[in-house]
Amino acid sequence: MKWHGITYLSLAGKINFDEQLTQLFITTILNLRSASMTFNELKKNTKKDFSGLKELKLALLGDSSTQLLAQAIRGSGYDKQLNINVFDADYNQVDRLIMNVASELYVRKPDYTVIFESGHKLLQKFNKINVAERVTFAESQFDRIRKLIDVLQSNIKTKVIYFNYAEEDDRVFGNFANKVQSTFIFQQRKLNYMLTEYSVKNAGFHICDISSIQNKLGRDLLFSPSIYVNTESLLSIDALPIVAESIVQMIAANQGQIKKCLILDLDNTIWGGVIGDDGLDNIKIGSLGIGKAFSEFQFWVKKLQQRGIILCICSKNTEFVAKEPFVKHPDMILRLKDFAVFKANWNNKVDNIKNIQQILNIGFDSMVFLDDNPFERDMVRQAIQDITVPELPKDPAEYLEYLYSLNLFETASYSAEDANRTEQYHIKSQIEGALSFFANENAFLKSLNMVSNVQNFNSFSIPRVAQLSQRSNQFNLRTVRYTEEDIKSISDSNRYTTFSFTLEDRYGDNGIICAIILEKLNPKELFIDTWFMSCRVIKRGMEIFVLNTIVNYALKNGYQKLVGEYISTDKNALVKDHFPNLGFNQAGMFWELEISMYQNKKCFINNKEN
Amino acid sequence: MIMERNQIISWLKEIFEEIIDEGPVLLSDETTAEDVDGWDSLTNIQLVVSIEKHFNIRFTSEEIIVWKNVGEMIDCIISRKEN
Numbered sequence: 001m002k003w004h005g006i007t008y009l010s011l012a013g014k015i016n017f018d019e020q021l022t023q024l025f026i027t028t029i030l031n032l033r034s035a036s037m038t039f040n041e042l043k044k045n046t047k048k049d050f051s052g053l054k055e056l057k058l059a060l061l062g063d064s065s066t067q068l069l070a071q072a073i074r075g076s077g078y079d080k081q082l083n084i085n086v087f088d089a090d091y092n093q094v095d096r097l098i099m100n101v102a103s104e105l106y107v108r109k110p111d112y113t114v115i116f117e118s119g120h121k122l123l124q125k126f127n128k129i130n131v132a133e134r135v136t137f138a139e140s141q142f143d144r145i146r147k148l149i150d151v152l153q154s155n156i157k158t159k160v161i162y163f164n165y166a167e168e169d170d171r172v173f174g175n176f177a178n179k180v181q182s183t184f185i186f187q188q189r190k191l192n193y194m195l196t197e198y199s200v201k202n203a204g205f206h207i208c209d210i211s212s213i214q215n216k217l218g219r220d221l222l223f224s225p226s227i228y229v230n231t232e233s234l235l236s237i238d239a240l241p242i243v244a245e246s247i248v249q250m251i252a253a254n255q256g257q258i259k260k261c262l263i264l265d266l267d268n269t270i271w272g273g274v275i276g277d278d279g280l281d282n283i284k285i286g287s288l289g290i291g292k293a294f295s296e297f298q299f300w301v302k303k304l305q306q307r308g309i310i311l312c313i314c315s316k317n318t319e320f321v322a323k324e325p326f327v328k329h330p331d332m333i334l335r336l337k338d339f340a341v342f343k344a345n346w347n348n349k350v351d352n353i354k355n356i357q358q359i360l361n362i363g364f365d366s367m368v369f370l371d372d373n374p375f376e377r378d379m380v381r382q383a384i385q386d387i388t389v390p391e392l393p394k395d396p397a398e399y400l401e402y403l404y405s406l407n408l409f410e411t412a413s414y415s416a417e418d419a420n421r422t423e424q425y426h427i428k429s430q431i432e433g434a435l436s437f438f439a440n441e442n443a444f445l446k447s448l449n450m451v452s453n454v455q456n457f458n459s460f461s462i463p464r465v466a467q468l469s470q471r472s473n474q475f476n477l478r479t480v481r482y483t484e485e486d487i488k489s490i491s492d493s494n495r496y497t498t499f500s501f502t503l504e505d506r507y508g509d510n511g512i513i514c515a516i517i518l519e520k521l522n523p524k525e526l527f528i529d530t531w532f533m534s535c536r537v538i539k540r541g542m543e544i545f546v547l548n549t550i551v552n553y554a555l556k557n558g559y560q561k562l563v564g565e566y567i568s569t570d571k572n573a574l575v576k577d578h579f580p581n582l583g584f585n586q587a588g589m590f591w592e593l594e595i596s597m598y599q600n601k602k603c604f605i606n607n608k609e610n
Numbered sequence: 611m612i613m614e615r616n617q618i619i620s621w622l623k624e625i626f627e628e629i630i631d632e633g634p635v636l637l638s639d640e641t642t643a644e645d646v647d648g649w650d651s652l653t654n655i656q657l658v659v660s661i662e663k664h665f666n667i668r669f670t671s672e673e674i675i676v677w678k679n680v681g682e683m684i685d686c687i688i689s690r691k692e693n
Contacts, residue, residue: 040656044631067652227655229671237659 039068039240042075053083054255059110059158060086061094063121065232072244073114080252091232098148101155112251113158114208115148118234119165119188120223126184134182138190146198153204160205161250164192166214166222208247216405217242249410259388259409260362262304263353265371266315266322266344270298270334272396276321276474276535276571286331293397298333300400304409310340310360314352314369316538317344318474318573346574348441348539349376350383368408372396373536374507379444442604445540448505451608452542454549457491457498457515465500465515472532473571477564477578480530495520496529497553501546503537504608513537514546518553521563526554528564531578538574541603547582548600555595564591615639618684625664629656639681667691 037045058073060066070088077084087108089097094115097105105113126137133140149160169177169185177183192211199207214222217239224236235243267274271294272284284291285298305311311334315322322344326336336342341359343352349371357364365386371377372392381389393402457465466484473479482490490496501514514537517530528550533542554562564579566572579591583598619637626635630648643649649657658674661667661683667690677683 040629040631047631068655226669226671226674227659230658230674231651231655233655237656 036245037076037079037241039072039237042072042241042244045075045078046071048078050078050083053078053081055083055085056112056251056255057108057110058084058086058112058114058251059089059105059108060114060116061089061097061105062091062116062118063094064116064118064228064234065091066116068231068233068237068240069116069235069244072240073247076241076244076248077251080248080257082248082252082255084248084251095148098152101151106156109156110158112161113152114161114163114247116163116208117165118163119168120228120234122165122188122191123168123170123184126187131182134184134187137182137184137187138194141191142194142198145195149202149205153202158204159254161208161247162195162205163208163210164195166210166219168219168223206250208243208250210243210246213239213242213246246407249407250412253410253412258366258411259309259368260366261310261312261340261356261360261368262301263312263314263356263367263369264301265373265376266313266317268372268396269370269392270294270301271325271332274535275325276317276574277471279473280324280328283325283329285325285329290396291331293399295331295333297396297399300403302333302338305334305338307409307411307414309409310362311338312341312356312360313339313343314349314356314371315344316346316349316535318346318571319344321474321571346538349380350441353380353384353387375448375505378507382444441539445604448507448540448604450503450505450540450605452504452545452605453502453608455500457487457500461500461512462487462491464512468512468515468532468534469530472534473569474535474574475538476532476569476572477528477575478530478567479532479569479572482530490517497526499546499549499553501542501549502608503540503542503605510534510536514542516546516550518550523558524560526550526559526562528562531564535574541605543578543582544601544603545605548603551593551595551598551600560595562593562595563587564593565589566591615684615688618687619680621664622661622680622683625657625660629653629660637680639679639684641680642678661687665691 056077060070060073062069066088070086074084074086087104087110089105094117097103122141125141126134129137145162149162152158152160165188167185167188171177173180173183177185180186195207199205210222222236222239223234227233227236264270267276272290273282275283285294286292287295301311313322319342323336323342325332326334341356343356345352349369353367353369357367363386364384365388368388368390369377369380370390370392371380374391377389377391380387388408390403390406390408392399455461463484466482466487469480469482469487491498497518497520499516499518500512501516503510503513513534515530515532516528519527519529521527531546533546550562554560562584564584566576566579568576579593580586582593584591584593586592623635623637626637626646626649627633630646630653632648635646637646643654654674658669662669665687667687669686669690673686677686
């Protein structure tokens, strides 16, 4: 693998990375594909217990050494619950094994015959023929391949997986090669196209698109000259698992392991920003800046829907607020009719997804859930074992490239009816009622190791508190907006007591996510002038922790009663029942809590000691 | 930069044990492929790639073939790191 010396072009001109930097760069690329295993991990898989797994016979024929690829395929099969017995033929035996119908290949009767003829060996063949023959090179190669496939398919029932050719431009003609039919790159691309056309007509002939894999990874990662020289293998150690996975994905899809449903979060997943806080005009989507990334993401989702993938929404939001962009935003690609089930509420996502599964009546293993929030991803992953929950990159600009690398939606068939699938499910979901499930939420919350740092407002926290006061819409009891100046004078005044709360969990520090302003009405009563919280931390018991904190303060200072008020806006329906839920009693327009009656409620957040 | 041979050999031991995956491996300068179960031409190329990554060096294609034993492998690593 010759990473060093790779030259990158940038606007500033040519930058030649030194070896170490380039290594780092490659490592980053590999880390991005977190779903993929290393070759050594796959090799270890081959030593595991395969009993009980679906057994399949696969023959691997190639014009280079394929021993390592055979190991990688078997190891990768284990992860898809497939016991793939690989017959790895000696290399350069493709023609002999296929043309001789008494050969070992026919004795073994493989379910799948994988033929890996490489672009590099194709170039060697091309090099040896005379110039006059080069102009028909693609045709003559294609004729040979078609003859092989004919013989194979007419003698045994086997699905053929044929590798197309990863491009290797010898640069003999430079860019001018595109104008000259007798160049290698011209002929090689033509051959790939002929194979694709042939595949459309021949149902049992499938292409493993290594050309596409190389486009994604880069040739210098796929092919390692020194490994080739020493082992006659045309794939680098790092490329082996990727290529093997691609084959196994095709086989698994053929065995019925396919994804049928994509469940999407909304805020910062399909548009930038938080609809409940930022509002219709301020979410990011369209042709500017990061909005482009979300628009292109939506186009991708739309294409999946057109292919027959069922789309659902699962978002912590107020339903009508969440639906507004789908109806009113001019730049939205996805519309309400594209979704079979639309779950926007404040229940936990595990319950919602279980509900979606009931409505659609498909397996969790056929569902993919995309959410920008690592907390939600982990909760779903832990509670629902079989669902696929990719780690999305932090930067939404990288969502698509990352998702491409996962190849989540491999399929083995396509028909026109697929496109109507969403509509069928849409009707089904309207008929069925919502059933709630209890997920073991407490155990999960406990495992988060949450701590909160509680402080009176100070010079460090005031700017952030003011910002939250301006921005919080949904979890905001009275929605009285304070500027930084206001917050400063409140914190200096003896009439008020203030608290800011941070929340740290095992995923990191969320910073200040909640603020409380208590007004001392008289020596016995405290009025909750301000209570707002960031929606990121909803459903974690933060409300209880905050109330415990207020009550403790009241007790220490001789107060007997807490008075709260909920002022309805068109965005804060979420906290309509906030005070009664916490045990407050109605008193006209207000809510009251007798301090002496209150018992500290259980929550899984601890006070962070300073 | 001169690295301790002992340090290198203990790193190599870790790499060998990870790749060959058949329990503890004893390595000395004199160790050859015949002395280590599971060190064959296939695992050799994995070892080379892992060693290159670990030490952040590149071997030439021919160097890989001419090592007679672990000692020569270490000589090669040291000469790469010094250049």
